[in-house]
Amino acid sequence: MPDAPLDCLIIGAGPAGLTAATYLARFRRHLLLADAGASRARWIPASHNCPGFPFGVAGNELLARFRLQADAYGVPRAEARITRLQRHAEGFIASDGERHWQARTVILATGVVDRLPRLEGLEEAIAQGVVRLCAVCDAYEARDDMIGVLAPVEAAIDHAAFLRTFSRRVCALATDQDTPGRRWQERAAAAGVELWPAPVALTLAEGACEARFPDGRHLRLDTLYPVLGADAQSGLAAALGAELDGEGALVVDAHLQTTVPGLYAIGDVVSALNQISVAVGHAAIAATAVHRGLPPNYC
Numbered sequence: 474m475p476d477a478p479l480d481c482l483i484i485g486a487g488p489a490g491l492t493a494a495t496y497l498a499r500f501r502r503h504l505l506l507a508d509a510g511a512s513r514a515r516w517i518p519a520s521h522n523c524p525g526f527p528f529g530v531a532g533n534e535l536l537a538r539f540r541l542q543a544d545a546y547g548v549p550r551a552e553a554r555i556t557r558l559q560r561h562a563e564g565f566i567a568s569d570g571e572r573h574w575q576a577r578t579v580i581l582a583t584g585v586v587d588r589l590p591r592l593e594g595l596e597e598a599i600a601q602g603v604v605r606l607c608a609v610c611d612a613y614e615a616r617d618d619m620i621g622v623l624a625p626v627e628a629a630i631d632h633a634a635f636l637r638t639f640s641r642r643v644c645a646l647a648t649d650q651d652t653p654g655r656r657w658q659e660r661a662a663a664a665g666v667e668l669w670p671a672p673v674a675l676t677l678a679e680g681a682c683e684a685r686f687p688d689g690r691h692l693r694l695d696t697l698y699p700v701l702g703a704d705a706q707s708g709l710a711a712a713l714g715a716e717l718d719g720e721g722a723l724v725v726d727a728h729l730q731t732t733v734p735g736l737y738a739i740g741d742v743v744s745a746l747n748q749i750s751v752a753v754g755h756a757a758i759a760a761t762a763v764h765r766g767l768p769p770n771y772c
């Protein structure tokens with residue numbers, strides 16, 4: 474273990490963690506950025522709502538730029554999946570099972586992992602925009618498409634209704650219903666949404682997704698939005714007793730501090746809108762709060 478504890482250990486190098494690292498390096502703090510290398514942003518074929526990119530930017534290109542910016546200020550990075558975080562008299566001790574790091578504060582920027590449908594060729598379908606995972610991000614790009622939402626009935630109808638802003642043809646595919654009842658049919662009809670039962674198969678072909686149903690009917694969808702939830706990567710904080718919301722995301726205060734003093738959380742892992750602009754905003758607030766809360770580093 475190094476002699477001097479880190480001022481801050483940042484866990485996760487997506488947009489949130491990389492932005493926090495750049496801020497803290499510019500505050501001349503002693504830090505380390507540990508990352509397991511699976512940012513959700515890597516799935517983004519092209520983001521068109523990311524501020525500062527009027528013609529869109531691919532997720533991997535954006536991550537490369539964030540890394541370049543952190544590198545410019547000498548941010549040390551470790552390829553590591555942190556598996557254990559414990560309290561310590563002077564802060565925290567983190568471990569990846571082999572190495573240990575001692576830190577006065579920790580920023581958790583570990584994101585979420587999407588629950589995805591079983592669908593052969595899924596990655597390619599996401600790259601082509603046939604399968605989309607975030608309506609707030611990219612429903613504009615799916616405007617006037619034949620759109621399907623795959624989810625348990627209530628979520629399917631709600632998300633389909635949100636998508637009616639963008640297309641007249643939106644179908645809710647209710648994963649938990651063999652024969653959706655009248656209550657659900659009426660609710661879907663009120664939003665101008667077609668309600669379908671659970672499909673027996675989903676396949677990809679020629680830039681579309683085909684859903685087949687038990688009675689032999691099928692639907693050709695230009696765009697499919699699975700809304701099956703996501704697992705917040707909040708386990709390290711939960712093990713320290715940090716408060717979670719009903720979805721497993723971390724509850725934080727106005728400075729992005731969790732209910733465990735010295736442990737901050739930013740980006741998708743926090744109970745908030747899962748967006749790049751939110752993640753970098755969280756990072757700016759948390760990094761500044763961490764710097765102000767640490768003993769001064771006067772030169």
Ligand SMILES: Cc1cc2nc3c(=O)[nH]c(=O)nc-3n(C[C@H](O)[C@H](O)[C@H](O)COP(=O)(O)OP(=O)(O)OC[C@H]3O[C@@H](n4cnc5c(N)ncnc54)[C@H](O)[C@@H]3O)c2cc1C
Nearest residue numbers: 485487488489509510511512513520555584610740741749
């Ligand atoms: C298909 C798709 C399209 C999207 N389009 C847009 C868009 O157009 N606009 C927009 O604003 N948002 C979009 N998003 C959402 C955006 O990608 C996320 O909001 C953003 O990536 C969140 O950043 P983050 O840093 O919080 O988490 P992430 O980017 O997910 O990064 C988390 C990092 O933490 C690491 N990690 C997790 N656990 C550990 C651990 N124990 N130890 C070490 N490292 C760990 C992970 O490996 C990962 O590298 C899209 C998402 C998807 C999937």
